[in-house]
Amino acid sequence: MDAQVLVIGAGPAGLAVAGSLAHRGVRAEIVERGEALGTSWRNHYERLHLHTVKQYSALPHFPFPKHYPRYVSRSQFVEYLEAYARAFGLRPRFGEEVEAITRDGARWLTRCASGLSFLTGCVVLATGANRFPNRPTLPGEEDYGGRLLHSASYRDAQPFAGQRVLVVGMGNTGAEIALDLVQHGARAALSVRSPVNIVPRDVLGRPTQLTAIALSYLPDSVADRISTTVRRLAVPDLRPYGIEVPAMSPLRQLREHGRTPVIDVGTVASIRKGEIDVRPGIAAMTRDGVRFADGREEAFDAVILATGYRADVARLFPQAQVPVRDKGLPAEIAGTGPFAGVYFVGYDLRQTGGLLRSIGKQALQVAESVVERVATAPA
Template structure:
């Protein structure tokens, strides 16, 4: 892998011509980089449109800028990196900063090994400024449609309100966690407490003095349960399925770095060593109500796209009895929860750490996307009927973390777009046909 501290594919960095300018809602249709595009009309043309100004969209836009392009970046929120601004407060990256930076700009030397949520927010804002990326903010994309049988660009990006942009290249960087998955629980209508998705959780303060059940023990659920417990709440976890748990660090070495080394081995050997490392460092937690997955952490990531739970203290709280573990939820009662083993327990709030979905079909109502079982595109670069489409930030199967994968994909996509643009004939105004 190329160093993330280098520029995009070796391109020389130039200072941005203008800083990131804040836009209010009435300026939501001001185009990217001021004079690069005309104001939005009902029909507008663009060479390259990037949908999303989170890490994936910013990384791809920066790599394109470094290659001399002016991508049009569209973001539905009023800030870059919006999802990071709304994550729970105690969140830190579980991946080391040297493998979490976007192309062309490392994290500051004084940043901790595992950067905080606010540190990532500040980094993304500085990243946009460094590369002169000023997205169109407050613009919701309703659909991406093929322009089959019509002259000009092959794709059309339709904004809320009906405005459309025809584009030769459309980079979809809306994120693997675009919409929360919030299942309806039996009995939820009679439960007297609160039921909310983990997306709404910021800190433990609103739950002071309450009994809280966190449903799901992925990384979000485990860390929220830890946060609640550290702040004195009576906390429990509902865990329906076997889990893969790994320590964030083993003897001072980040597990992320170990996983990258193991992934380079033949799969059978890497899986065996990953399982051995898990069993030695975490052990059997069956006595606490947790079943260990039969599949290795690496194989689970590779085959199912599920990241193991990276432990930063939750397991110790479970072992001490401070966090109770229950099986799956059978139903909510008036005052609490009945579990699949028949036990009932009172709770004041139920937090659903039940994950997210990319929800890509909703963006492509007229296009059949080849999605995997998790709803993710298997390739970053579209082919055949999807020529001109690119998907960055959806590869959740790579070891080393999503930000590392984003950095790699952004460079590949920018390189492919540059190659295609160089080969394309141009109109008189410079737009590729």
């Protein structure tokens, strides 16, 4: 099938690009491996809300409804994505898994597992930084008699009520799942291997996101000192509970390593109340539970691996090596050299203000570039 532009992925990034192109009068073909738009968001755990305020989380040319709260819920965000697609006349082809993207002369040939293929001048990859669960193999897990799952499979705490549950990893997902568990009748512990940067979602009623955006306009050294001070004043010392603080400021960690600090919505208070236990890293799993790095053994009915995700975009390009940063994330938004005409949206985790804000900016930038390429492409 010939087309001007193919967008791969019908989540926020793909819809933002396709909507921005439609706003400029360019229609893009869209393929999505899931059976509905926003598949990842539909499958996230139920309690999830955005950690970023709605005015900095909307996609281009389409604000959130006024009655939505400051921090939009998972289900509201899915409704918003559906409304966005309707507003711009976006009609993704669902159930289409892309297998390979290769050069075909001056154009790009994209092949799907179904046999469908597209020959286009531009390809926008927007499959998400969290496409595949990062599932480590733990020593002794084959002998473990309880339930072992990745956080991608966690929906709510109901199946774990009354159980002792270990959540491995204290990123935002792990911290919120542990909180969800104890608020719904489970007994939870967090396995924390490394120091953790934690900031409250709001400080004195002001969203931390807005403070971070304001600090991003200052010299890095000044912004880092201020963010470290805010962290020290706003977050209690958790070292007595087993959580160390990194020497690196939250902003520097984001800027240099793409690691978002834990945006606290109640987990810290639950740890201090003794509702959530903190344990060190795992040495091995046992028949009944876990042996930790300090030698302690403890029984758990279930272990939830909040160990992150990977994008794995390089596998789609068999002819050339995609330039990537650490974690395998694309290093460019607009491809150059052998990747001219290919765009990568939604993979830059280093930008201050949240991923959705970054997606909105990137979508407008990419749409402008694509329109220029389409206008100058040979007839």
